[in-house]
Amino acid sequence: MELRQLEYFVAVAEEANFTRAAERVHISQSGISAQIRQLEHDLGATLIDRSSRTATLTSAGEAALVHARAALASADAMRQAVDEVNQLIRGRLVVGMVTACTVKPLFDALSAFHVAHPGIEITLTEDSSDRLVERVRAGAIDLALVGTATAPPEGLDAFPIISEGLVAAVPPGHPLAGRSRVTLAELGDHAIVCMPTGTGIRTVFDQACAAAGLRPDIALQASAPDAVADLAIRGLGVAVLSESMATDYRGRLTAVALDDVDIPAVLALVWKSPAGPALRELVQHTRRSFGDVQTAPAAVGG
Known part of the structure; x- marks a missing residue:
């Protein structure tokens, strides 16, 4: 029994048609039919009723479908878990901050993150707040410390640090x-x-x-x-x-x-969802580093 056979079986069950299922999984109709027959042979039961133009599940097929979906979901979850670990072992994050801004808590967060995940390369860049926001939206920067008016930029996740006049x-x-x-x-x-x-x-x-x-x-x-x-x-x-x-x-x-x-002038960390595992970790480090800071670092609103 192979994962691809379970994928083909689920496709036929959901499409109720071998031709449409074959198109969905990008193989020939004869190929999907052969793989499902092999799965039926391995299980010792007929899963698909082929007596009419519509492919319907047998009682055994109905029982197998729940477990086939669960097995595929588990395989996807395993791939995602491994991918997330790999992204925390190696990778690259680009962090932006307003020009001429010396913000000790941000530097502390970057330092702590580097110690925890030394394989991830961190690039730090400076720019004006409006350009940093656009670069975050475009995916060119992962996390940015920006100054804004009234509220963090629309459409981005944000961690406001301070608001002042x-x-x-x-x-x-x-x-x-x-x-x-x-x-x-x-x-x-x-x-x-x-x-x-x-x-x-x-x-x-x-x-x-x-x-x-x-x-x-x-x-x-x-x-x-x-x-x-x-x-x-x-x-x-x-x-x-x-x-x-x-x-x-x-x-x-x-x-x-x-x-x-x-x-008010607002100083905030901004990033774009969905955040990958490395970015989520860095955001957590910055939250801990800034903590309950109520007085702004040196360049709020830059």
């Missing part, structure tokens, strides 16, 4: 330094230093300005939050950053809440 960051002595809050309209009186289009921070800022009917003066752009902050410290404009970014420059920059920006 934007602030205007100014150096001591700036006209806004003594304020606790400022509106977008008031911010429009000043040159602005911000991250480029395609980043989470910029998406949140642009959406809020569009909702208020404003077109802000973006004097300078930089991909790295450190560069945005450094330009503001030198008096070249008001930096638009996330709350946690601004805290890194306390003493050199004062964070002023943006009064009418209700859209």
Whole structure:
């Protein structure tokens, strides 16, 4: 008795026709007939009633069909289990993160995953959040850490890490330094230093300005939050950053809440389903590494 004979038998039982069953399993009608006759010989019973144009099961065939399906399902499960083990022994994962983003929990997760599965090659790439999302959707990247506006991208699985508001960051002595809050309209009186289009921070800022009917003066752009902050410290404009970014420059920059920006910047890990075994393992490592982090890493919203 062979698995292919069981497959042919199930095909005939479900199609109720030798010709259609042969087409389904891609062999000749004579070939499928010969294999089922051999199966009947091995079992010592007729499984298919061939007395009419419709192939019907005999009582023995009815009894055998349940077990044939179970045997094929078990064989498929065994193949899948072995495939999953092999994919955890060898393979390749591409991980993306926003440009100039130093996120220790992600690096910790990659390190722990590498120790657990040294045969899997890990490639790390940087890009803007919108391009990372598109590359995840296209299957070019397996897992990405991205900044988004309001919620993780539609159509992708996600693990949100933090959601926080934007602030205007100014150096001591700036006209806004003594304020606790400022509106977008008031911010429009000043040159602005911000991250480029395609980043989470910029998406949140642009959406809020569009909702208020404003077109802000973006004097300078930089991909790295450190560069945005450094330009503001030198008096070249008001930096638009996330709350946690601004805290890194306390003493050199004062964070002023943006009064009418209700859209939060979200930092999230995103991936596409269905996830293979290696990716599922990496996602679990990242979940454990980030844990219950409530304050964002260095570049939320990039």
